[in-house]
Amino acid sequence: MNPGASLARLRERRPLVHQITNYVVMNETANATLALGALPVMAHAREEVEEMAALAGALVLNIGTLSPAWVDAMIAAGRSANAHGVPVVLDPVGAGATRYRTDTALRILDEVEVTVLRGNAGEVATLVGVDAEVRGVESIGAGGDAAVLARRAAAELKVVASVTGPVDHVSDGSRAAAIANGHPLLAAVTGTGCMSSALTGCFLAVSETAFDGAAEALVAFGVAGEDAAAVARGPGSFHVALYDALAALDPATLGERAKLA
Numbered sequence: 500m501n502p503g504a505s506l507a508r509l510r511e512r513r514p515l516v517h518q519i520t521n522y523v524v525m526n527e528t529a530n531a532t533l534a535l536g537a538l539p540v541m542a543h544a545r546e547e548v549e550e551m552a553a554l555a556g557a558l559v560l561n562i563g564t565l566s567p568a569w570v571d572a573m574i575a576a577g578r579s580a581n582a583h584g585v586p587v588v589l590d591p592v593g594a595g596a597t598r599y600r601t602d603t604a605l606r607i608l609d610e611v612e613v614t615v616l617r618g619n620a621g622e623v624a625t626l627v628g629v630d631a632e633v634r635g636v637e638s639i640g641a642g643g644d645a646a647v648l649a650r651r652a653a654a655e656l657k658v659v660a661s662v663t664g665p666v667d668h669v670s671d672g673s674r675a676a677a678i679a680n681g682h683p684l685l686a687a688v689t690g691t692g693c694m695s696s697a698l699t700g701c702f703l704a705v706s707e708t709a710f711d712g713a714a715e716a717l718v719a720f721g722v723a724g725e726d727a728a729a730v731a732r733g734p735g736s737f738h739v740a741l742y743d744a745l746a747a748l749d750p751a752t753l754g755e756r757a758k759l760a
Contacts, residue, residue, distance in 0.1 A: 502715035503753040505706045510536035514556030514704035519543045519573050521563025524690035528697035534745035537701040545572045549579035556704030558585055559697055562603050563592035570603055577611030586614040586703040590696035595625030608656055615713045617661040617696045620645050623652050661713045663695055671710040679758035680721025682728035684737045695720050718757045
């Protein structure tokens with residue numbers, strides 16, 4: 500795993516990251532993708548998603564603001580990505596809050612070969628049948644240890660599980676990583692979880708393995724959060740500084756700053 504080398508490749512190759520995401524964060528995830536060095540496209544029309552997914556370096560599916568037409572588009576895009584060897588990230592926003600969200604996330608996992616499942620503990624716990632409390636789109640609590648949850652989700656769902664929180668945990672069922680980079684202000688801005696999913700797509704497009712890409716993305720986002728917090732006066736200025744920090748990430752020092760276990 501080498502987050503600095505992956506970031507350097509990302510900025511050299513500038514992969515296209517196709518994101519079918521929610522209205523709340525569309526601008527944020529597009530800007531975060533650009534700031535990091537990749538190219539976003541936010542296409543969601545059923546008539547073009549298959550073609551767009553086939554052209555992308557990665558596909559990110561985010562169920563934050565659901566509608567039946569968007570779910571159909573996500574399934575179509577996911578199948579096209581699978582057919583063309585394009586990695587797929589699923590962000591099951593709010594799974595556990597309503598039956599529709601939970602069922603949609605499970606349907607995507609069933610009908611699409613998802614590469615990385617990136618969610619908070621409550622969302623991921625819900626998808627493997629562990630007791631959890633999800634209020635709206637926020638995880639209030641989940642039973643068990645997050646590291647164990649990541650391993651279980653990876654093994655049962657056949658994905659790389661990326662469970663984010665105060666300490667992030669990534670597992671492919673055999674390997675595991677804990678990432679302690681980040682800052683509490685990341686929880687004070689809408690859409691930072693969705694940004695981490697978008698950045699996961701960016702790194703998947705260039706990393707050696709899906710496990711590496713999922714962990715490297717969280718290192719990069721956490722380090723950017725630390726840098727943004729150092730100059731921020733509160734959530735508003737932090738939001739702006741986060742884009743600047745992503746753009747200013749140094750591939751030469753990123754690995755040294757990783758708080759990995």
